[in-house]
Amino acid sequence: MRTPILATAALLALSLSACSLGGGGGQQASSGPGRVTLLTHDSFALSDGVLADFTRQTGIAVDLRTGGDAGALTNQLVLTKDAPVADVAYGVDNSFASRALEAGVFAPYTSPAASGGADQHAVPGSDALTAVDVSDVCVNIDTRYFAARGLPEPVTLDDLAKPEYAGLTEVENPATSSPGLAFLLATVAEYGPDGWQDYWTKLRGNGVAVADGWTQAYTVDFSGSSGGGPRPIVVSYASSPPAESVDGAAPPTKALLDTCFRQVEYAGVLTGAKNPTGAKALVDFLLSAEVQADVPGQMYVYPVQTGTPLPADWASYAPVPTAPLSVDPQQIADNRDAWTQTWRTIVQG
Amino acid sequence: MLSRRLPLLLGAVPMVFLAVFFAWPVAAILRRGLLDDAGGWDPVGALRVLGRADVLHLAAFTLGQAAASTVLTLAVGMPVAWLLARVDLPGRTLLRVLVTVPFVLPTVVVGVAFRVLLVDGGPLGWLHLDGTVWAILLAHAFFNTAVVARTVGGLWSHLDPRAEQAARSLGASPLRAFTSVTLPALAPAVASAASVVFLFCATSFGVVLVLGGSRYRTLETEVYTRTVDYLDLRTAAALSLLQLVVVLAALAVGARARRRRETALSLRPTASTARRPRGRTWFGVVGALVVVVGLLGVPPLVLVLRSFSVVGWSLDAYRGLGVSRNGATGLDALSTSLRTATDATVISVVMGLLAAVALARAHGRLGSLADGALMLPLGVSAVTVGFGFLITLGSLPGDLRTSPLLVPIAQALVATPLVVRTLLPALRSVDERLRQAAAVLGASPLRVWREVDLPLVARAVAAATGFAYVVSLGEFGATTFLARPDRPTLPVLVGTLISRPGAENTATALAAATVLVVATAAVVAVVESVRVGELGEF
Numbered sequence: 001m002r003t004p005i006l007a008t009a010a011l012l013a014l015s016l017s018a019c020s021l022g023g024g025g026g027q028q029a030s031s032g033p034g035r036v037t038l039l040t041h042d043s044f045a046l047s048d049g050v051l052a053d054f055t056r057q058t059g060i061a062v063d064l065r066t067g068g069d070a071g072a073l074t075n076q077l078v079l080t081k082d083a084p085v086a087d088v089a090y091g092v093d094n095s096f097a098s099r100a101l102e103a104g105v106f107a108p109y110t111s112p113a114a115s116g117g118a119d120q121h122a123v124p125g126s127d128a129l130t131a132v133d134v135s136d137v138c139v140n141i142d143t144r145y146f147a148a149r150g151l152p153e154p155v156t157l158d159d160l161a162k163p164e165y166a167g168l169t170e171v172e173n174p175a176t177s178s179p180g181l182a183f184l185l186a187t188v189a190e191y192g193p194d195g196w197q198d199y200w201t202k203l204r205g206n207g208v209a210v211a212d213g214w215t216q217a218y219t220v221d222f223s224g225s226s227g228g229g230p231r232p233i234v235v236s237y238a239s240s241p242p243a244e245s246v247d248g249a250a251p252p253t254k255a256l257l258d259t260c261f262r263q264v265e266y267a268g269v270l271t272g273a274k275n276p277t278g279a280k281a282l283v284d285f286l287l288s289a290e291v292q293a294d295v296p297g298q299m300y301v302y303p304v305q306t307g308t309p310l311p312a313d314w315a316s317y318a319p320v321p322t323a324p325l326s327v328d329p330q331q332i333a334d335n336r337d338a339w340t341q342t343w344r345t346i347v348q349g
Numbered sequence: 350m351l352s353r354r355l356p357l358l359l360g361a362v363p364m365v366f367l368a369v370f371f372a373w374p375v376a377a378i379l380r381r382g383l384l385d386d387a388g389g390w391d392p393v394g395a396l397r398v399l400g401r402a403d404v405l406h407l408a409a410f411t412l413g414q415a416a417a418s419t420v421l422t423l424a425v426g427m428p429v430a431w432l433l434a435r436v437d438l439p440g441r442t443l444l445r446v447l448v449t450v451p452f453v454l455p456t457v458v459v460g461v462a463f464r465v466l467l468v469d470g471g472p473l474g475w476l477h478l479d480g481t482v483w484a485i486l487l488a489h490a491f492f493n494t495a496v497v498a499r500t501v502g503g504l505w506s507h508l509d510p511r512a513e514q515a516a517r518s519l520g521a522s523p524l525r526a527f528t529s530v531t532l533p534a535l536a537p538a539v540a541s542a543a544s545v546v547f548l549f550c551a552t553s554f555g556v557v558l559v560l561g562g563s564r565y566r567t568l569e570t571e572v573y574t575r576t577v578d579y580l581d582l583r584t585a586a587a588l589s590l591l592q593l594v595v596v597l598a599a600l601a602v603g604a605r606a607r608r609r610r611e612t613a614l615s616l617r618p619t620a621s622t623a624r625r626p627r628g629r630t631w632f633g634v635v636g637a638l639v640v641v642v643g644l645l646g647v648p649p650l651v652l653v654l655r656s657f658s659v660v661g662w663s664l665d666a667y668r669g670l671g672v673s674r675n676g677a678t679g680l681d682a683l684s685t686s687l688r689t690a691t692d693a694t695v696i697s698v699v700m701g702l703l704a705a706v707a708l709a710r711a712h713g714r715l716g717s718l719a720d721g722a723l724m725l726p727l728g729v730s731a732v733t734v735g736f737g738f739l740i741t742l743g744s745l746p747g748d749l750r751t752s753p754l755l756v757p758i759a760q761a762l763v764a765t766p767l768v769v770r771t772l773l774p775a776l777r778s779v780d781e782r783l784r785q786a787a788a789v790l791g792a793s794p795l796r797v798w799r800e801v802d803l804p805l806v807a808r809a810v811a812a813a814t815g816f817a818y819v820v821s822l823g824e825f826g827a828t829t830f831l832a833r834p835d836r837p838t839l840p841v842l843v844g845t846l847i848s849r850p851g852a853e854n855t856a857t858a859l860a861a862a863t864v865l866v867v868a869t870a871a872v873v874a875v876v877e878s879v880r881v882g883e884l885g886e887f
Binding site: 037040042043044045046048051064065066067068069071072074075076078079080083085099173175176209210211212213214215216218219220221225226227229230236237239240243244246298300336337348 | 457460461464465468469470558559561562563564570574576577578579580581673674675676732736739740743744748750751829830831832833834835841844845847848849850851852853854855856
């Protein structure tokens with residue numbers, strides 16, 4: 001009579017104890033005075049020992065959590081605003097900043113270190129987000145392709161719609177890809193809210209191809225990467241070429257610096273953080289020389305603090321675009337849905 | 350008396366598990382979507398979305414591609430199931446491994462493998478399949494053949510071949526003997542497998558986007574983009590509800606088909622049913638092998654080969670796995686994966702076994718309802734469950750949102766229904782008279798189960814365990830929201846590396862995927878070699 005219940009209980013106990021097999025997964029995170037929890041995006045990476053240095057300097061240990069990509073991370077913050085899982089969030093970018101700020105996810109904090117360059121990238125009219133890094137989404141080309149055919153390399157957005165480059169360009173879908181959205185915004189900035197549609201109509205007529213995201217576009221379709229695909233023009237980042245360099249030789253790809261859209265990634269102290277003091281210290285630390293010098297090699301982004309040295313090959317092959325295009329974060333938030341729908345109708349309709 | 354209440358008692362445990370970790374989070378996130386801006390209850394306003402012109406098209410495409418994918422998967426999977434169950438080939442374990450491998454590969458890498466083959470100028474570029482619906486269907490068949498091979502093969506290997514042999518000796522052609530004797534006996538397992546495959550394809554996200562070049566949209570891709578890109582919970586809730594209705598309807602059809610056909614079968618231990626191929630059987634064997642190796646073997650092979658060719662042939666990619674990122678190397682990721690999958694397997698096998706035993710004994714409407722409820726986690730978007738976790742689990746004691754248990758629990762949600770579907774056909778086909786005989790001879794219900802049911806379904810339990818492990822090992826959707834950056838699972842590491850530029854990163858990502866394949870192969874080989882209490886003649 002009672003055997004099944006006992007058996008069930010035993011099995012359940014067993015199943016729960018199995019979770020401690022080999023330690024299960026580390027200590028429970030609870031932000032105390034000596035712990036701070038950092039919620040970040042899924043591309044987050046720092047060299048080993050960097051966060052340990054923060055702990056050495058401040059006595060505060062860091063627990064890492066992830067929230068998916070920048071969009072999913074922002075939503076996680078908005079949904080858990082009343083009971084946040086972390087003290088600091090890093091990885092909300094300028095496409096999503098407005099949503100997070102409107103929801104009151106971040107508490108006001110201006111890092112004293114921000115005057116070293118970060119403040120130039122601040123969200124207009126907000127004192128809750130601190131810029132940590134910038135990256136530029138630019139058109140990349142396979143220089144070997146054009147050299148082999150004696151074709152002049154394309155330089156501007158206009159060039160991509162010219163007949164001599166028909167069938168050569170690959171972009172990502174702005175509805176499913178962050179660089180895809182950035183490139184759409186680049187065309188909005190370049191041609192204006194009423195002119196970008198014509199440009200895309202021309203691109204479509206010129207045989208532009210669409211991938212769902214960066215990985216497929218760059219590693220499968222682009223001829224300049226290891227995949228050796230069919231298309232020599234792709235939307236990627238200003239920082240991509242150094243990664244294509246083999247044994248220190250000049251890479252076979254280059255970024256077109258007149259086609260770039262600037263993305264800024266922010267960090268901020270969360271409203272309702274259990275350890276606001278530790279959170280502020282961690283935001284300051286993200287602007288420290290150590291972290292700033294580390295981000296290019298680990299995350300393929302540019303530091304915001306002026307005077308931070310770049311890796312040697314970046315200076316030659318990944319110069320920072322001097323005049324990147326940009327769109328106001330509020331305008332992005334207001335129109336993003338409509339723009340991506342219109343884009344779909346023009347390009348995939 | 351007890352045997353009446355037993356299903357309820359056993360079934361209560363998985364039901365509570367599902368209620369806490371599935372129904373509650375999903376209901377909470379849907380509820381948010383059904384409120385208006387002022388926080389008032391306004392389901393009608395949300396459901397107005399369903400009147401949009403494109404919603405009908407979304408639903409139609411979702412159903413159409415899922416149905417077509419299911420048909421294609423069955424066409425590929427049935428011959429494989431036959432090979433695994435009835436043909437005693439040397440190296441059968443290798444075949445089982447090959448069939449299971451696709452299950453653990455992250456979509457993004459499979460997308461790369463398929464597209465490298467299909468892209469313009471690629472080896473199969475002349476077919477012009479890149480970015481078409483066909484590419485989506487092929488990838489779905491690639492991923493889901495294992496479901497058919499396992500579910501159907503599991504029952505088939507226990508099926509007494511003598512009935513078919515009798516039909517043959519009475520003059521039936523091989524085809525006639527198969528369609529009139531074997532196929533009806535297999536029908537419950539086929540229907541079971543078909544409903545799981547249908548669910549997987551109806552809710553597949555990555556495959557549709559990656560292989561369709563993001564041109565095609567399903568309810569699932571739309572729920573995902575509305576949720577993640579726009580935090581438009583209203584539209585997402587309306588579409589999720591529509592998706593649920595569609596999925597439930599499809600399940601109900603599947604359940605009816607199963608119910609009508611599940612009968613007691615004469616089950617045999619596996620060893621006596623597989624035969625060495627002779628004569629014309631070889632044509633079938635070779636044909637089936639070509640399909641298996643072609644569709645299931647080539648894409649992983651592409652990945653493995655590319656992992657060795659960073660710039661020219663080298664092992665650099667594998668050395669790259671030793672490099673530590675965020676304090677975790679590729680080996681750390683492997684051990685995290687294995688540990689998490691172990692936990693998830695224990696949870697899902699316990700839950701699935703309890704549920705399957707309860708369902709096998711349950712009769713009538715309640716049984717069908719419970720059966721359907723167990724399948725629901727496969728019909729709801731991972732992003733819906735993941736965000737639901739965030740807004741509900743914080744209010745449980747101990748804030749599970751930050752617990753290392755969260756990832757195995759999320760993985761178990763996906764694995765449990767598969768365990769149930771693998772076990773149920775075998776359990777239901779156990780002849781009740783055997784149980785009655787044992788009970789008459791004085792065995793307690795537990796003893797009856799141990800002496801009668803367990804040995805007969807041992808293969809299915811082993812298969813379900815291996816299956817649950819592999820599914821947990823490969824789970825990617827929920828894990829990406831929940832895994833910690835300094836403790837990535839192997840699929841998460843693959844996803845991170847493949848989204849970085851440069852040949853080294855790509856090759857290291859593919860090396861990590863190769864390690865995942867090898868780990869899976871080892872797991873499957875171990876499960877295959879475990880023979881739990883095989884019976885002799887009975």
